[in-house]
Amino acid sequence: MATTECPICSRHVRTENLQMHVEACLAKQDHPKTPFCSPSPSAKSKSPITSRTPNRSPPPQNSPSPSPSALKKRKRSTPDDVSAVPLAERMRPKDLDDLVGQEELLGPGSLLSTLIQADRVPNMILWGPPGCGKTTLAHVISKKTGCKFISLSGVTSKAGDMKDAVDRARGERKMFRRRTIVFVDEIHRFNKSQQDFFLPPVEDGTITLIGATTENPSFEVNNALLSRCRVHTLKKHTPESIEKILRRALRDHAAGGVRSLMQTQESETQSNGDTTSQGEDGKEVSIEAEDEAIKYLSTQCAGDARVALNCLEMALQTAPMDSEKHVLRVSATHVQHCFAHRQTLFYDRNADMHYDVISALHKSIRGSDENATLYWLARMLEGGENPLYVARRLIRIASEDVGLAAPELLPMAVSAYQAAHFVGMPECDVVLAHVATMLARAPKSIEVYAAYKRAKQSIHAWDKGALPDVPLHIRNAPTKLMKELGYGKGYKYNPHYTAEELKDQTYLPDELLGTNFFEEAKTDRDAGIGIYTVAMMLIVTLRLFRAKYYNVMLEIFYSMRLFVFGIVMVFLLQKSVSVPALRRAVVMTLVLALYTLPVEILLAEFVEPSARNLAFAVMSAVRALSLLFFAYVFVRPPARASKRTLREYCLFIFTYSALHFSSELFFHLGSSSMGFALTYATVLWAIIALSSYKLYFAIDTVLMNGSLRKVCTC
Template sequence: MGGGRNKVAVFFKFPNHCHPEASAVPNGIPPTVARGELCRAWQRLRDDGREREGGAVKLSFNIMDLFSTQLEHERLNHAPLAERMRPKSLSEFFGQEKILGENCLLRKLIVQDKLPSMIFWGPPGTGKTTLARIIANETKSRFVPLSATSSSVVDVRAAIKEAGEQIKFFKKRTIVFIDEIHRFNKAQQDAFLPAVENGTITLIGATTENPSFEVNSALLSRSRVFVLEKLSAENILEIIRRAISDKEFGLGERKIVLSPEAESLLAGLSDGDARTALNALEVAADFSTTTIDKNVLELSGAEIKQAFQKSNLLYDRAGDEHYNIISALHKSMRGGDANAAIYWLARMLEAGEDPLYVARRLVRFASEDIGLADPLALLQANAAYQAAHTIGLPECNVNLAQVVVYLARAPKSIELYKAYGRVAELIQAGPNPSVPIHLRNAPTKLMKELDYGKDYLYTPEVNSSEQVYLPEEIKDIKFI
């Protein structure tokens, strides 16, 4: 055995064509898998001009690599369609032309194998995870996925330690991929800094949230941010057609055709989310009984609608239904109907809505519709936001439910909302008068000489009932 714990040294003699006869193949490794790995190793050495005299070669390789292809095929046999159809190369990847076009920076970095650490920012289903895997494949790097919802600092340090060993023993680089990196706290994000700086790992983080607010500045400054956009309807249809025709990983063996209405609905209801579209397609194919003849299955528009109800609860995160349901939640709380409010909350969360989006709406509601009628409402709403940010779904669903019911039952007042609206309307109409001299700040001698702050009455010490705080032009207007 070699220096690494998974490293195997094998002596064998090859002819010029690749048909190795290994003198030692590790026990338990299928011969076809071993031969494939040894062939690839031999070809790499031969291409590099490193053959030994008489064709005898000593190869060292990671024993785990021998199983990787076989295990991947076994895993995909039981995986959902969206997972089976993940592109494995840039040529199979649809969309994101703005960052992956022929002359775009990210493509150049991949082709030239000069990868910095990166943050992929974009909506769900736009290819963030897939693109990270493709980059690992294209650059022949190890791919280590971690989820911010389930991984700890201990997991991060273990991944970094293993990455160091891979460099030392196998000269192999590691890409550590963090899904939902915005859910990592500062300590977890800081744990990556030394390894990113010294090149032990290349970090790729994926987030649906603005990284300016969710990724700490030290890590952000050492990474490039690439924005991924929602896939176009045509991108979605290309992905769907590929899945229908692919006989190895897709639905090609089942001979499926889509009606024009079905195609249109898949492209529209998925809202640029390839995962959602493929999930709906798979559900529709599994439950459909409509056939053109005994060998061809036709999916109708009605079946696609039913599939979306099963796979995605017909909830379009950027379409009308998204705004309809948040509106229903808002109006139910405003009307004091806690029963309806908790229903609309669950409709959103169970359909996959971002809990932070819901929490932000609750914070707004607490001041807009309740305000000073119950000042604790804002504290409750802020607590819900912190809970959603800290623990995420599914655990934070009861935190949000608690606050939704509290806000629905709280006394209501729109005094603050209307007062601010009146002020904003006045300001926008203009012109806006200057700040009165007696209210101005006077930090310098010149400002004092110009009478800034003169005649201001310090209210804790005197009766200031006659002091005016508004400009003369609007002093008689009542906003609140």
């Protein structure tokens, strides 16, 4: 006997009686013109009319009224009892206008909102964090459109449920020309074959698929199915939207009914003497919630509306009530107590957050921000990340980002991996933090990383046929035949030859001779700035000589001396003596070193040589800026620099500059005796300081020449 499902009440009836059954179901509905709406839950609970035979059951006899306790028991056993439904479910919006948040996706005039209003819902994937409204949006679509709505779950639904849903959709389309929306919650839980099952009905339009997932659809949804669906990203709620949802829940009758139902249940235990009944006078119970309590929930739930509503429900169920005033008071302290035992750390070891946080850790180390490094490391470890995974990434960072600038950190990273393997969590967290901080503070060099990348590109970009053969003189020749074929012939064993004798020996194929994977780009911006600055210095010097300004050579010498100071400073900041570090030092310090040249131009062009007071004031003010710079570095040295060495160096420069400036001041004021005394003190300090600290012996000659020249010229 063939049966068909009724599209109105979802009951299976004989095929020949289907039309009569559908007409009877439509006649029982309040609105006979809405056959295209989804069946209500009450309609499903009614028995279908399978026969026109009148009901011949005997009329009900008068029976005594049930006792109050019986009514309470009956009420408690009712399946529609509102107390059994969580607050988050009761507060689920029923209309598109009731949705809070997601203004970019569902705001007035948005694409999705327009499609929903026009009943043209396409196949889509709703992607967002938990509690952002994915399932709610699907239910709103079911009530807003004239389509039959079938809900499946990626956790509980099986192949039979999926096949039954598609069969029902085909019946709807064949008999009533009505579309069917199949909503699959947690669609990422379906395997590949289960997801592929929806491809044919989605392609031919039998169903409109709406999937909801918290995982990245690019990785968790099959490409074939993903190409037929539009992905809509839902963002987590802001604290403002969460606060709006909570206040709506407090105003709603469902929120107030939580306590009323509790009172009803408490009154049942009155006979046992456990509690006293409250609210027996029939007065309604009002709720007073502190603003701090609502704001605390809205900020601590991490954008999850379900978490916020569940915590609010717990607070309402356990909050003290003023029985005289019938007021339920929800304080911030009580809400914090209810929220204290909830895990608020959201971290997924296998989803997007896993890769986002490790990317943030890597970029923080690359940017030498040790504070951000420790924060993201703590986020991963406290979230349950495998410490060995973090240690492996630190090994990669030690070679990729630090590289030759601090090669000693690579074995440190390997040791951290071994320590994490031997010790494990939670003791290995400090080990990983130790190495991560060292990597963050270390100088950075991607020289090897970039060079190896160029080497790989040269292999993949080779367009001259087969790859070049290994040159014969550096081939392996373990047998006599290979030696006779010329393998290894002409190879010079490096330890037995001098550099001059080895200069003709090559190691690259002939086609690649002259290739330098470490070569910098030809359009090097730093080099261009350096060349431009040197050219400007020569031009300005010539103009100053032509103007015959009296202290041109002295100021040029002071600039060069400050240039040397700056180079040493940059080296101390970088803790690197490589060629790129030297280039950066030159470029960074040329501007600081040549600060006097623009002033010299102004003095030479617009100021007479006799105006010594103005010249001295201008030069003194400009030199004071460099003095303040060294003083600032002395007080607050950068975290990645050697603080002790840097402070000693800045103290030396600061003292030297102060003595030298004082000597010039006294000479300018006419006190030659004090000027000579401070000049010799400057020379003495330079000798003692440099011999004590042993900082870059090349400065010694420059400083001594400058100080003696000053003494001689005075």
